[in-house]
Amino acid sequence: xxxxxxxxxxxxxxxxxxxxxxxxxxxxxxxxxxxxxxxxxxxxxxxxxxxxxxxxxxxxxxxxxxxxxxxxxxxxxxxxxxxxxxxxxxxxxxxxxxxxxxxxxxxxxxxxxxxxxxxxxxxxxxxxxxxxxxxxxxxxxxxxxxxxxxxxxxxxxxxxxxxxxxxxxxxxxxxxxxxxxxxxxxxxxxxxxxxxxxxxxxxxxxxxxxxxxxxxxxxxxxxxxxxxxx
Ligand code: SF4
Numbered sequence: 670x671x672x673x674x675x676x677x678x679x680x681x682x683x684x685x686x687x688x689x690x691x692x693x694x695x696x697x698x699x700x701x702x703x704x705x706x707x708x709x710x711x712x713x714x715x716x717x718x719x720x721x722x723x724x725x726x727x728x729x730x731x732x733x734x735x736x737x738x739x740x741x742x743x744x745x746x747x748x749x750x751x752x753x754x755x756x757x758x759x760x761x762x763x764x765x766x767x768x769x770x771x772x773x774x775x776x777x778x779x780x781x782x783x784x785x786x787x788x789x790x791x792x793x794x795x796x797x798x799x800x801x802x803x804x805x806x807x808x809x810x811x812x813x814x815x816x817x818x819x820x821x822x823x824x825x826x827x828x829x830x831x832x833x834x835x836x837x838x839x840x841x842x843x844x845x846x847x848x849x850x851x852x853x854x855x856x857x858x859x860x861x862x863x864x865x866x867x868x869x870x871x872x873x874x875x876x877x878x879x880x881x882x883x884x885x886x887x888x889x890x891x892x893x894x895x896x897x898x899x
Contacts (some may be wrong), residue, residue: 736763855898
């Protein structure tokens with residue numbers, strides 16, 4: 670496991686739980702608006718997993734759960750063992766993923782190693798290349814979505830609402846694909862703080878205004894009752 674950081678307390682990352690958030694380092698996507706560029710490309714500042722386990726041991730009585738996010742956690746070769754160890758300490762796990770490794774997600778679900786899963790659906794799967802990734806397949810993203818919807822564990826899909834990745838037609842299509850999901854979160858996009866590729870947004874219309882967000886919510890609600898703006 671290459672761990673790039675830890676947030677020791679969070680009230681918002683794992684629904685209804687006080688959690689800590691573990692950030693894995695390395696990502697196979699290239700989202701221009703990524704707010705964690707230090708977790709995308711090496712060199713990384715890393716934390717030894719043993720330090721994480723020692724921390725969790727100390728905080729057993731104070732934390733209700735552990736969030737594993739990234740970067741992209743499913744790139745980590747030891748993710749299965751890492752989750753196994755955290756579960757053996759009694760912590761429920763929430764996994765955040767970009768959906769690029771459906772087999773890994775399936776394996777974790779099958780072995781009851783995750784208790785909540787959140788997947789980003791960044792645009793229509795066919796549009797990931799070249800906007801958001803250099804090397805992924807639309808079928809892979811769609812496969813991850815299906816696995817999660819049929820997983821039987823609580824889950825959510827999330828879309829960061831920035832142009833040109835999103836418009837009303839795209840929200841319609843994403844919502845159709847994730848029909849049956851527990852929860853769909855439309856996240857207000859912003860370019861504050863450091864982002865991966867600021868140059869991408871120069872001379873572009875990228876903002877989505879409040880009225881457009883409300884329209885997206887109405888569009889998505891046709892397919893997913895529980896659609897929220899965050
Ligand atoms: S926002 Fe995109 S580039 Fe950044 S960590 Fe997530 S998937 Fe990777």
